[in-house]
Amino acid sequence: MDFTLKHTATGSKARAGTLNTDHGRIETPIFMPVGTAGSVKGIHKKDLKEDIGAQIILGNTYHLYLRPGMDIIERAGGLHKFNGWDGPILTDSGGYQVFSLGAMRKLSEEGAKFQSHIDGSRHLFTPESVIDIQRIIGADIMMAFDECTPGDADFDYAKKSLQLTQRWLERCVNQMQKTKPLYGHSQSLFPIVQGAVYPELREQAARHVTTIPADGYAIGGLSVGESEADMYAMIEVVNPILPIDKPRYLMGVGTPVNILEAIDRGVDMFDCVMPTRNGRNGMLFTRNGVINIRNKKWADDFSPVDPDGTSFVDQNYTKAFLRHLIVANEMLGAQIASHHNLAFYLWLVKEARRQILADNFKSWKEEMVVKLAQRL
């Protein structure tokens, strides 16, 4: 995997780059749709590629490990063969999902013991096992096993948590070196910067990960309950320390405004369930603001879902029809809204890239963040 930085915008840290993987090229900044169980919810993969323009998708290690399980994934020949997506895939480490289980998991130096949310069965994730699992999944980009420190953690907890993440990172790196890709394409491991909302810890975390040679670096533990100001401040602490010639991935973020603000601060890669999850609930993101399609005002609005939209769903369906489908709990409503939102997110990062390359990013961003935050 190699990353080429094409341009950094004037008056901003926003970057345009190219990330080459064995499954194809990714133009950054990029948004990565989340395919939790190997499928982006409600979206056929041909639409994902051809209509939405996704360049890389995510899989969740925790979910895939539990179902269908590693035996099936390995016999399929990895996740690419299993789900048929032939572009790049990134997997998380399972850490975030395991920590979200709350009382159903227990942390120790060794790793995280947890109970399946499906059948209550007991499992153990360790830095080593999580690398082995991601080898079997065959992700182009694998994530290190970390503790996702809660947004409200006090300094002492955050510090101890970061130290655990750092020891686990070293075990992940060792396991990477001891193992090999299974399916003939190369796999990269991204370390994750934690440290909650404490600049001192974030700085130390960023310095620590740069001691590990890697193809890219991630910023984790943000958008987990802290304020947006804290989130942006942490990105500003971390990014100047990370190597300039490697991609930076802000995990699990966020709204369209969050994404533009993070691009402005030098982030290259994003993922979030918001476009699909909020879409299923009837929230549409557009370049003019946010639409809650359940609102009565759309009931007789026979204009297209999004006249400016790039996807076929934007032109083929009306707001009134989409509202009807969402209110009536029709599956097609969730499909259309998810599809629109993903196409919008992909348009947003593509347009951001265009503006960066045209050296117009900063003023474009300032205009956009006002419009994007409006409620229509």
Add this chain to the structure above:
Amino acid sequence: MDFTLKHTATGSKARAGTLNTDHGRIETPIFMPVGTAGSVKGIHKKDLKEDIGAQIILGNTYHLYLRPGMDIIERAGGLHKFNGWDGPILTDSGGYQVFSLGAMRKLSEEGAKFQSHIDGSRHLFTPESVIDIQRIIGADIMMAFDECTPGDADFDYAKKSLQLTQRWLERCVNQMQKTKPLYGHSQSLFPIVQGAVYPELREQAARHVTTIPADGYAIGGLSVGESEADMYAMIEVVNPILPIDKPRYLMGVGTPVNILEAIDRGVDMFDCVMPTRNGRNGMLFTRNGVINIRNKKWADDFSPVDPDGTSFVDQNYTKAFLRHLIVANEMLGAQIASHHNLAFYLWLVKEARRQILADNFKSWKEEMVVKLAQRL
């Protein structure tokens, strides 16, 4: 609307015809996907038309009347404009759904009083109001308001029920004559033959409807609990009485085998929720038999969903992946299975037509009904 009978197969009553509507031509025999609330569940309309090959879809008057309601449909300019489907549409009369409400509806000479399954609100359907509603929906083919006699009705009940259906038919026809299409395209009314499983009643019902000049005739009240032998016997009673030069629509039927047997007995049009409803539960219909994709045996079957299938989903996804999606309750699983089944049903009637025109229907059908009934 006009129907042209192209050919009747040798040694069978199977017919190939062409039905012209203001929204396009339908080649019979035809299967009509059901779009209960104006959308075929889980299927984008472009896929329905371009990939699945649907030529006409159904809307349910009961559902559309309750939600989004006639005000919205009328302001949209009818259902074609509201849902964007520009091909022919058939609507049922709401009778079947109302009678399915059981204790929540009450029948009288005037019509059917019922409570909404959504909010318990009280409504009245009469033969006249149901015609008015279907005028507003703007269906190319409207159905008469009838009582769908239960499959286990005794002779006396079935006889009285049929007489009510006949009186209601006359009121529907009167209301048709008093009203006009609202959107510039013509609308036809199909009378419905009831009579439960009593040949005497079915014969009388068939003779009665033929006294009404109509563009087509429907056979209702079958596949509602009676045996398959009774269903086929009733079709054999009714079809020889119906005009040879008008299409015959068997309502709500059925399995692929039911459809071929009914085509063999001279039926031209079909609708059923089975391909989508059973698809959502993991049942796939193929030309070699029925697959329950939840079965453990498919967990590691990495062959395409249906190697003989005509749809993109058949070739783009494997059985193992589809099983995983259905077991994990992923929306995409329901989409793939529904899509496959609809494409299969449309293939089945298209192939039946080809065999009729090639005068090979009877022997092809005999082979197919054995294969279709197998469990894989």
